[in-house]
Amino acid sequence: MVESVRWRRLRWRLRGAWQWPAFAVLTVGDALLVAWLPFQGEGGDPWGAALLAGFFNLLAIAVVAPFLGMALRRRRPDLPFMIARDYAGTALLVTIFAALLVGGLLHRSERAAQQNARVVSELAAREWLRDEEPRFAPITFVDTLELEPNRYRACAYIAADRDPICLFVNTDQHPPGLIRDTERLPNRR
Structure with a gap:
């Protein structure tokens, strides 16, 4: 039993x-x-x-x-x-x-759109610096911070300079809208 x-x-x-x-x-x-x-x-x-x-x-x-x-x-x-x-x-x-x-x-498609907008903002910042500020041509790194949807702050780091050159990027429009930031503080601050 x-x-x-x-x-x-x-x-x-x-x-x-x-x-x-x-x-x-x-x-x-x-x-x-x-x-x-x-x-x-x-x-x-x-x-x-x-x-x-x-x-x-x-x-x-x-x-x-x-x-x-x-x-x-x-x-x-x-x-x-x-x-x-x-x-x-x-x-x-x-x-x-x-x-x-x-x-x-x-959420996958929304995430892909966010990543695409981030890449567009980085490319727009690189192109603007290449065209408008040719003396800052050797860009080594672009750090992008999303401020709100389709609004970014892209900071480009130049090899010879410690402080970045930052731009506000609006990816809602084509081509992306760019405004130079007068502050030269990195995004991590």
Whole structure:
């Protein structure tokens, strides 16, 4: 009799013990999605994305999964509470992953437009400096900061000069509108 109870418990554990392996795999997947296919903004660093994904996945398992497990157990009283909670936790983890994937795919075109506008602003700043200020021709680096949608501050660094030459770039129009900034402070300040 003890042997049959062990086999039954083992069968339940094998069928219901997917929450923690799913947590490990989907937390890494969520972090990669947040970093490389963000649902908002331009993405983040992988460590911050891993912390964010781990926090939300733990919150879902610790807070929401027990309540969903109780609701599942009401519909299926034959399930042990631990198994119902594991099923609910795994379903929540998969739902979070799917929501991040759909959000990232929906935001993808907007992100591509932002990146394109950033490249246009850098090219416009380089062309303006080449045409208007030829003495600053050897541009080594252009740092672009998005001030608001389609409005950038592009700072060009010249090899011989420590302070950058900065321009405000409006990419709403064609060709982009450029206004020289009188401040020669870098964008990181």
